[in-house]
Amino acid sequence: MTSSHSDTEPTAAEKHHPLLKLAxxxxxxxxxxxxxxRGEWLAxxxxxxxxxxxxxxxxTALFMAATVASLIVSKIAFRHLPVMPFVSGIVVMxxxxxxxxxxxxxxxKMKPTIVNTLFGAALLGGLFFGKSLLGYVFNAAFQLDVIGWRKLTLRWGIFFLFLAVLNEAVWRNFxxxxxxxxxxxxTMPMTILFTLAQMPLIMRHSLEEQTEGTK
Incomplete structure (x- = not known):
């Protein structure tokens, strides 16, 4: 399955300003x-x-304000709101x-649990009905074959649910x-490492790689 919808591809601004997007x-x-x-000092x-x-x-109050500011700047700079930060922002508010x-x-404390469960359930639910929502969730630019999308969707769906369970375990016990x-x-380092671990699968099922291999 491949997707050519414009919402699944990074805008020109995102490609030219990756550090701003990360920030x-x-x-x-x-x-x-x-x-x-520094809560006491701030007070x-x-x-x-x-x-x-x-x-x-x-x-939490500062986090809410920063989240709103981040979404506003994203809309102005990139001309659209990425799905995942937008949904997460709603839950934060x-x-x-x-x-x-x-x-x-x-x-x-339950916010990460709700967000990760939501995305995990959406990905696995979409997979159950034969559809991959990764293009919309990750704002992806790559194209994979059907098997590649299925495997990647399954892995990310399970990973999101894992993060939800892990968040519950940490905040309830520490x-x-x-x-x-x-x-x-x-959470962020784990997500980065997990993303990097998917690169072999992405390369293996990339339509561009398959096209070059047939030349």
Whole structure:
């Protein structure tokens, strides 16, 4: 299965500004980490933040603001909103607001669980009905044969569900500090390593590689 829909290909701006795209994706997470790490200092320096709650709630408020700013800049710079950051942003706003309003950290801690479960279920559900949604989720530019899409979809679907289960295990059994560090410094490296591990499959099932091989 291949997809030629324009939404599945990076815009010219994304191709020419990959560092900006990366900064917009990682920026809110780094701000969340900083907000939790220096929450007390931020509350003393900016008293208005003290009304939000403790360090984790301050970090959540900053995370929400940074997420909205990131989506706005993405829309302006790239002329569209990537599906995954957009859906994640909606969940951040809903669960972040509930966390601050009810002063209950559970909601923001469950956000990664909800997002990863949503994407995992969507990918595996689409696969069950014979469709691959990877092109829309990852804004992919490569084209694979049918078998390649199926394998890649299955692997990513399972990986998302694995991240959801792992997030639940960490936040329910460890301190806030451990969970925040896991969210920022654990999830991203694991995702990068998993992505790199898929390159052999992508190369093996790439239609471009197959076309060149028949020449």
């Amino acid at each position: 917009l994706e990682l920026g809110p997470l780094l701000i969340f980490f900083f907000g939790n790490l 003393k320096t900016f008293p208005v933040l003290a009304t939000v709650g403790g360090p984790l709630f301050i970090a 809903v669960f972040g607001s509930l966390s601050i309003w009810l002063q209950d950290e559970t909601f923001i 301190s806030d500090e451990v969970w925040v560090n896991f969210k920022v410094w654990g």
